[in-house]
Each structure stands twice: as structure tokens, then as C-alpha cells.
Amino acid sequence: MPKNGKPKGGRPSRNFEPRYAKKTSFHDRHAGGRPGAGRPDRDNRDERTDAGDRGFSSDRSRTSDRGFDRRPGSKSPSTGSGQAGQRPGSRSPSHRGYRPAEADGGAPKRRWTDQERAGRDEARGIRGRAASGRREAPHHRDERSQDSRGSYGERPRYGNDRATGDRRYEDRPRRDERGGERPRFQGDRPRFHSDRSESPRYNDDRSGDRRSFNNDRNDRGGDRRSFNNDRNDRGGDRRSSGRDDRPARDDRRSFNDRNERGGDRRSFNRDARPARDDRPARDGRPFTNDRNERPRHNEDRPRFDRDERPARDDRRPFTRDDRTRRDDRPRFDRDDRPRRDDRGATDRARRDDRAQLPSRDDWNKQAPARFEPTEDVVHERLEAQVVAAPEVEGTTFADLGLGSNIVETLKNMGATAPFPIQGATIPSILEGRDVLGRGRTGSGKTIAFGAPLVESILTSQAGKRREIGRAPRAIILAPTRELALQIDRTVQPIARSVGLFTTQIYGGVPQGRQVGALKKGVDIVIGTPGRVEDLINQGKLDLSDCRIAVLDEADHMCELGFVEPVQRILRHTQEGSQKLLFSATLDREVAALVDEFLVDPAVYEVAGEDQDSSTIDHRVLVIDHRDKAEILTSMVDRDGKTLVFARTRAYAEMLAEQFEDAGIPAVSLHGDLNQAKRTRNLQKMTSGRVNVLVATDVAARGIHVDDIDLVIQADAPDEYKTYMHRAGRTGRAGRSGRVVTLITRQRQRRMNELLERAEIDAPFEPARLGDDVIEELAGRMPSDADLTA
DNA sequence: AAAAAAT
Known part of the structure; x- marks a missing residue:
């Protein structure tokens, strides 16, 4: 069952696979019903500690293979989904796109041909490895553009296709339909799209259209x-x-x-x-x-x-x-x-x-339409006990109540002495109190709750450890999968040092391994709300013995759409369980949870850890919208690691592609990528294989990448908190960093307000292409103004 | 808008 000899990268994951390639049970059935066929996550396996679900992988591989084969002329009955691997036939009939396909079908490859396919992740992965010479602009570019285009294009197209497709092909449906297949039809579409990326057929007509379309969209976006x-x-x-x-x-x-x-x-x-x-x-x-x-x-x-x-x-x-x-x-x-x-x-x-x-x-x-973002509110601050840094000086982790194994592990992790926030929260957590902790980004919050959590569990369960199938004693929830992974990377070593086990429970990957780990018995669950709740509902995760629950980025977890599942999950924990809420921007927004779940919480914040004491240099460039793309490209063409934030997934993808096209290796990180790709791209940035990461706010909170010295906000954030978290990706651990926000003239006021709320001082400077200020901010031309220089 | 489950 191992991978069928397919290289891990082998299965290409389409960039946007999950979403656009949605498969329904329908698909699976028709496709031969392999669960997980659509799931791309192989790569994850690699990272995971446990062996993955091999079954899945193999299935996937097969599936995908089929998909490939299929593509050429196949008609797959059900969906055109490439993955389903329908052979010939089905597709065409049901799809409107069918015809073109057939035509193409003759020749497996069409316009997309090798390149395009290659463009697909698969090819990509292979190439990537084969030729490390990615750097070459041309080469690189091709690869990437194909890739991204394929994937990127998918989305846009998706929309477009639908629109156009429907229109154009309205007739077809009937034809295809020919049988009330419509249902299918629709189902197919998604795949269709994905297929498209792979399949050449559409390309000509559509590809052209699409692209243009896409462009339009982009423009529109703008x-x-x-x-x-x-x-x-x-x-x-x-x-x-x-x-x-x-x-x-x-x-x-x-x-x-x-x-x-x-x-x-x-x-x-x-x-x-x-x-x-x-x-x-x-x-x-x-x-x-x-x-x-x-x-x-x-x-x-x-x-x-x-x-x-x-x-x-x-x-x-x-x-x-x-x-x-x-x-x-x-x-x-x-x-x-x-x-x-x-x-x-x-x-x-x-x-x-x-x-x-x-x-x-x-x-x-x-604006009657009112589609604008919600207001950026500054909530009341929570009453907090301010901890002065001096108070913890000279204190050790052992003094705070942590055991020797944990102290040793922390030391090995580089945490020799407790940071202020840690000095404040650790004793209270060990006492069993509910705690709210606010510490600037990068101030060591993970250890602030992770270490005492492990200590508490160890103490509470002394005597009956490692019982097979034991229910978890603690759960840590995070807003994004990457953050959950990152937290686990910090907490797991601490837990292991005392014989406790952790497991990650998050979406985007097959459940198998996660469920398997739970069956064996884990002590600490670290995950994201969706999958956690899913497993609870499936009866595969029992939180009834969970006595400590942690919410990282708690204020964010209390936002609409997040708070409900979180509340439901917390209600599954042991009655009276200890609750720990942490965030760099913790405020009364968490009141909903505090009121229901916390009892007389201790609230801590660290004195002097405000923006003023930050090592971050904030700048705002007032530009013309039409110069934006070029200015961005110019700014990321530098030596250090640069993190670019975009408001939408599509724009993030577009920018990454744009940078690649300019010969600047870049990767993207956003919710339209399958988890494997998300993980891989982040890894590329972390490892330094690429120095430019373009992300949506999925990367705004908590994610730690060493040495990011420049954060560029291609789109200004709507909320001051978002600004603070994005900015917090740089200037970590006392290092210097710079945050440059691009805005248009019209946005100045709003930006000014936002900065005031964030209590950040940042000069506004007009900038045009080629201006020295851009060179300076990119670090290519140090100047007096260059603080970091 | 984004994120978070899956099918």
C-alpha cells in the first residue's frame, strides 16, 4: 500500500484542488469511489510523524493516474473530473466542454501539452527536484507560470467558466444531458475546471478567454x-x-x-x-x-x-x-x-x-450596497494584571513550578529563562486558574501555555499513564492549520520529555492517521475547530476527560464563523475544565467565551510590550494604483526574506505568479491551495529555498518564519488587529524588521485611523516607480532613513 | 475577504 512507487511529489496536487475540484460523493461513486481521491495531501504525510494512511495515498495515486490517462480522450461518464479517472466517454457526453476534448482527445496533449501538464504540480514536483536550477528565470518562470496558471486560472475560470460555460453551452447540457444528467453535470463542473487546468481542450477558446478573463478579474479586483x-x-x-x-x-x-x-x-x-x-x-x-x-x-x-x-x-x-x-x-x-x-x-x-x-x-x-468590511473596532481592553519584565528577572522555569524534564527540554529549545509573559502565566496555569494572556507577537506565548499545560497533565495523571485508548486530557485550538502544526512543534517535544503524546487534528488531510493516533491514545490534541468538531461528532474524539482547553489567537477564534464551533467544542470538554486564552491582541471580543466558560480568570499582559518598544519600522507608501504591480515586483526583488500580504487568495496567487514571471522565485500561501501545497510552500520559505512568500491572512497570525525582515502589505488591512498581526511576522525575538504598506491616496485617512488604533507611528510617503524610497525600503539602497541599516 | 470539515 505504500505509495505506489510514486514519488511523494508525484501526485500533483492542483493548486486549488480542494476547493475547485470538489468532489462529491457522487463523484466518488462514479469514479470508483475512492475516498480521498480528491485529496491531495500526500506531502503531508511526509511531515507527519506518523505514517500516513498509505491506503489513501495509493488510492490517490491511482486515481490521479487515471485522471491523467483519462484526460486525453477520455470521456468519463460522471464528471469530467480528472481524478475520477473516468476513461473515455463519460466526460465528453456530460460535459459541454466535451467536444473540444474529443477533438483534443485524439492527441492526448493539446495546447497544454507537456508543459501545461508539467505545469501541474506533478510535473512540477518532479522538475523541481530534477532541476534545482529553478532559479533560472526563464525556466523557472515557465514552470511556475504554468503551474500557477493552471491552478490559478482555475478559479477564475471557474467562475468564468461557469458563466460563460453555461451560456455557451447551455445547449450542450441538454445534449449531454440527454438524460437528466444535469445533476451530474453540475457536479462535473467543478472537476471540469480542474480538468481544464489539465486539459488542453478548452484551452484555446477558453484559455484565451479565461486568461483574459482572469485578467479582467484581476483588474476588477483592483x-x-x-x-x-x-x-x-x-x-x-x-x-x-x-x-x-x-x-x-x-x-x-x-x-x-x-x-x-x-x-x-x-x-x-x-x-x-x-x-x-x-x-x-x-x-x-x-x-x-x-x-x-x-x-x-x-x-x-x-x-x-x-x-x-x-x-x-x-x-x-x-x-x-x-x-x-x-x-x-x-x-x-x-x-x-x-x-x-x-x-x-x-x-x-x-x-x-x-x-x-x-x-x-x-x-x-x-453606499446603500454596504458590502464593505465590518468596522474596525477597538474593543475594551481586558482588565489585566500588568507584569513588569523586571519581575521575572532572575526567575527560572523551575522556579515557576515546571519539572526538571520540561525545564531541560525548554533549555534545549533555546528557552533558558522565562519571558515576562511566561513568568506571569505559568504559575497561574499550574494553580489551575483560567488565564487570559496577552503578549506581543513573538513574545513566547506558545511556551507560556504549552509548558505548564504539560506539567499540569503530567501531575494530574500520575499513575495512569499511557493507557491505550485514553481520552485526551488537553486540547489546544488554533485558527489555521499551519499554526496548529507550529504549536505542535513546540509542545510535542515538551510533552514527549515527560512521556506524554500529542497529535494534530486538522482538516485538509485524511482522517485515518489522526483517528489512529486517537485510538492509540494521546494526551494532548492540537488542532483546528473544523476537524476537531468533525471527529467529535463522529465519535472518534472524546473530550470528556479534557481538563485543559487552550485557545491560541483567542480573539480571532471569537470572531463570527469561528466562535460557534469553538463554543461547541469547549462544551464537550470536562465540566469545569481549565481554559486558557492567548493572543497578542486579546480584548473584550472574547467576552462571549469568557462569560460562558471562564471562572474568575487571571489576566496578564506585559508592561512595555507595546508597539512603541517594537523593533519594527513601519512605513506607508502612497502610490498610484497603476504602479502597484511594478512597485511590488521591484520591492520583492531583494536579498532578505519578504512576506507579502494580499487580501484575497486570487490576488495572492496572481502576485506570486507575477513575481515568478519577473524571475523572482516566489510561492503563495492561501486557502485555495491544498494542504500539501500549503505546507510545502511554507516550508520553502522557511528553508530559504525561496525568499518571497505571498499570502492571505492565513499567514497573518502566529506563523513564525525566521528572518523575515520585510513585510509588504500589497493590500492594506481592514482591521488594526490584522495590521498588528501581519507586522508581527517580522521583528521577532528582538530582531529588526520593516513593514511597508501600499495604499492609494484615497486610502490615506482610513490608514491613518487604523494606525492610530494600533498605536503605531508610520510616516506616509508618496512613491512612484523608480523612486529612491522604493530602493531604500527594499534594502537595495541603504539610506539615513533606513533605520535598520 | 479569509479561515475552518467533508463529501
Whole structure:
């Protein structure tokens, strides 16, 4: 069952496989029903500790093989999915694309021909190995472009195809259909797409179209953004009142004061904030200056809004009118926030709500469509016990209560003395208290919860260890698979040192091995919500004996779409289980969970670990949208490791391809890649085989890659927290780093607001292609301004 | 928009 002699890379995973190549049970059935046929994950196996499900791999391989064979002229009945390996026949009939295929069918390869296929991951993998000479621009480029194109194209095409395909082929369906196969038909499509990437047939007509289409899309994308930006900007303007946030800032700082503030705060805030809202009154404030323009707009608008809005929400009016309103916030928030649903729970916590509200109103007025992103709110800070760094000086991990084996392991991992956050949380966790921990990105949070967690479990289960089939005693949840993997890499050695076992439970890979590990018995589960819940529901994961639950990036896990599964999972843990919530941006957004699951939590944050003490140099380049692509290419053409953030998966893919086309080796990381590819691409960046990684926010939180000295935000983030996390990918462990954000003129205000919320100072500089500033920021031309230089 | 299960 091992791999059928196929090299691991062998099975190509289509870049976007999972999603676009969705197969349904239907497919499997027709295809010969191999489970997992669609799953690409072979590579994962490699990384996994345990042997993978070989069965799966082999199946896959076969499948894919078939797929290949099939492609040429095959017609596969069911779907055209390449994987299903339908031989001839089926495809064509059902697909509209069929014909072309047949035509092509004669010749296995069409336009795509070898290259294209090669382009497929498979070929790619092989080549890659064969020729390390990727570097060559031409070569490299070809490979990559093919690859990416194939995959990348898929998506766009997908959409397109559908659209066009439907149109064009509407007739066909019937033809094909010929039998009420439509159902199939649809099912096929997805594959179809995938096939396409592989299959030449479409290519000509479509490929051309597609590409152009894609381009269009891209462009559109760009347009949209700009559009959004505009909107946003507007929003911003109006929001000015929204900016009340700053007051919020103030609050944050005085965070501790909150308690007292309680009531005061509001009043307090009002004073401060009001200024913002009522800038006129507060003219004195510095902020106003920044927002010079806004104030006016805002003021005007806000009021305006009120008048108009009264109908909408009384709340806003409230807010704006008096701070008193603030008191009302709760309602306010709710009402306004309805959209933000998630926050509903935490509404009260949000202080900025009111401020933002105005903006919304404005927003709504102006843009009825309201498809803009949710507001970027600064939640109240949690009351926290501030830990001063000096307090932990001279303290050792052993002093904190960790056993010698663990201390030794930590030492081997390079953690010789506890960081402040660790010094604070470890004792409390060992005491069994619920803990909320906030530490700057890269401040050692994983060990802060991982080490004491292992110690606690060890202590609690002394005597009955390693019982076969024992249920896990602890679970650690993370928002992304990569982060779950990374956490395991830190926690596993610690656990192993005392005889405890960990296992990763996350999606995108076959369940087999994970379930197998659970059957053998593990002590600590580390995973992502989806698969964890899935296995719980399948009865394969029993958390009833789970006495410690950790949420990393807790605030993110409390966002809409994430919090519900998390809540359900936590409810499966042992009653009264200890809960540990960690994040660099921990705030009251986690209130929903805190209220339900935590008992008298200890809250810690580290003094002085704010952005001011950061080793990161923040810069903002104000550019023309049309120069964006070239400026980006110019900036990533450098020596150090560069991480580029894009807002969408498609744009991330496009940029990576663009860089490759320019002869700059680059890989992408986003949710449209199959897990094998995600893992592989991240590995390439980590190992230094490529120095440019283009990612979506999947890589924004927690992911640690050594030596990233430049983070470029091709798309400015919508939330200040996102900015902070993205920026946190560099400047780790006290090293210097730089974050460059590209924005258009229209976005300046909004960006300014965001930076204020994040409490980050960053100069805005206009830049055009070829400007020295770009050379400088890329590190090609050190200058005085170059702090890191 | 993205992420998180799978079929």
C-alpha cells in the first residue's frame, strides 16, 4: 500500500484542488469511489510523524493516474473530473466542454501539452527536484507560470467558466444531458475546471478567454478595491466620529483603569472621546490635526446622519449627541452591530461602537450596497494584571513550578529563562486558574501555555499513564492549520520529555492517521475547530476527560464563523475544565467565551510590550494604483526574506505568479491551495529555498518564519488587529524588521485611523516607480532613513 | 475577504 512507487511529489496536487475540484460523493461513486481521491495531501504525510494512511495515498495515486490517462480522450461518464479517472466517454457526453476534448482527445496533449501538464504540480514536483536550477528565470518562470496558471486560472475560470460555460453551452447540457444528467453535470463542473487546468481542450477558446478573463478579474479586483477604498475612505471621513476610537486608545492605555472607569470611563471617555466626536469642541486635540479634513466632514455628517438616521437607530444619535449615549453603548452596539453579529455578544465591551456608528450611517447613506468590511473596532481592553519584565528577572522555569524534564527540554529549545509573559502565566496555569494572556507577537506565548499545560497533565495523571485508548486530557485550538502544526512543534517535544503524546487534528488531510493516533491514545490534541468538531461528532474524539482547553489567537477564534464551533467544542470538554486564552491582541471580543466558560480568570499582559518598544519600522507608501504591480515586483526583488500580504487568495496567487514571471522565485500561501501545497510552500520559505512568500491572512497570525525582515502589505488591512498581526511576522525575538504598506491616496485617512488604533507611528510617503524610497525600503539602497541599516 | 470539515 505504500505509495505506489510514486514519488511523494508525484501526485500533483492542483493548486486549488480542494476547493475547485470538489468532489462529491457522487463523484466518488462514479469514479470508483475512492475516498480521498480528491485529496491531495500526500506531502503531508511526509511531515507527519506518523505514517500516513498509505491506503489513501495509493488510492490517490491511482486515481490521479487515471485522471491523467483519462484526460486525453477520455470521456468519463460522471464528471469530467480528472481524478475520477473516468476513461473515455463519460466526460465528453456530460460535459459541454466535451467536444473540444474529443477533438483534443485524439492527441492526448493539446495546447497544454507537456508543459501545461508539467505545469501541474506533478510535473512540477518532479522538475523541481530534477532541476534545482529553478532559479533560472526563464525556466523557472515557465514552470511556475504554468503551474500557477493552471491552478490559478482555475478559479477564475471557474467562475468564468461557469458563466460563460453555461451560456455557451447551455445547449450542450441538454445534449449531454440527454438524460437528466444535469445533476451530474453540475457536479462535473467543478472537476471540469480542474480538468481544464489539465486539459488542453478548452484551452484555446477558453484559455484565451479565461486568461483574459482572469485578467479582467484581476483588474476588477483592483478596481473593486479601489472602489472599496473610496468607500472606505468616505466611511472614514464620516466616521471621523468613528474615530472616537482614539479615545478608545486612551482607554486602552489606561486599560487598567477600566475597572475604575466602569462608569467613569464613559464619562472619561466622553471627555476624551467626545473630543473626537465633537471635535469642534475639542479642537485642541492633536488627533484632529491628523484628520484635518475629517473633522469637518464628520461633524457635519454625523449630525446629518442623526437627523436622517433617527429612523434607523436612535443609538447613533445618542452617541453623537452626548457621551451619555456612550452609556447607552450597549444597545448601541447591538443595534448597530447587528451586522457584526459576532460581536453581538461582546457588544458591551466595545467602546468604540458609537464612534463607528456614525461612520456607518454615513456609509449606509452613501453606499446603500454596504458590502464593505465590518468596522474596525477597538474593543475594551481586558482588565489585566500588568507584569513588569523586571519581575521575572532572575526567575527560572523551575522556579515557576515546571519539572526538571520540561525545564531541560525548554533549555534545549533555546528557552533558558522565562519571558515576562511566561513568568506571569505559568504559575497561574499550574494553580489551575483560567488565564487570559496577552503578549506581543513573538513574545513566547506558545511556551507560556504549552509548558505548564504539560506539567499540569503530567501531575494530574500520575499513575495512569499511557493507557491505550485514553481520552485526551488537553486540547489546544488554533485558527489555521499551519499554526496548529507550529504549536505542535513546540509542545510535542515538551510533552514527549515527560512521556506524554500529542497529535494534530486538522482538516485538509485524511482522517485515518489522526483517528489512529486517537485510538492509540494521546494526551494532548492540537488542532483546528473544523476537524476537531468533525471527529467529535463522529465519535472518534472524546473530550470528556479534557481538563485543559487552550485557545491560541483567542480573539480571532471569537470572531463570527469561528466562535460557534469553538463554543461547541469547549462544551464537550470536562465540566469545569481549565481554559486558557492567548493572543497578542486579546480584548473584550472574547467576552462571549469568557462569560460562558471562564471562572474568575487571571489576566496578564506585559508592561512595555507595546508597539512603541517594537523593533519594527513601519512605513506607508502612497502610490498610484497603476504602479502597484511594478512597485511590488521591484520591492520583492531583494536579498532578505519578504512576506507579502494580499487580501484575497486570487490576488495572492496572481502576485506570486507575477513575481515568478519577473524571475523572482516566489510561492503563495492561501486557502485555495491544498494542504500539501500549503505546507510545502511554507516550508520553502522557511528553508530559504525561496525568499518571497505571498499570502492571505492565513499567514497573518502566529506563523513564525525566521528572518523575515520585510513585510509588504500589497493590500492594506481592514482591521488594526490584522495590521498588528501581519507586522508581527517580522521583528521577532528582538530582531529588526520593516513593514511597508501600499495604499492609494484615497486610502490615506482610513490608514491613518487604523494606525492610530494600533498605536503605531508610520510616516506616509508618496512613491512612484523608480523612486529612491522604493530602493531604500527594499534594502537595495541603504539610506539615513533606513533605520535598520 | 479569509479561515475552518467533508463529501
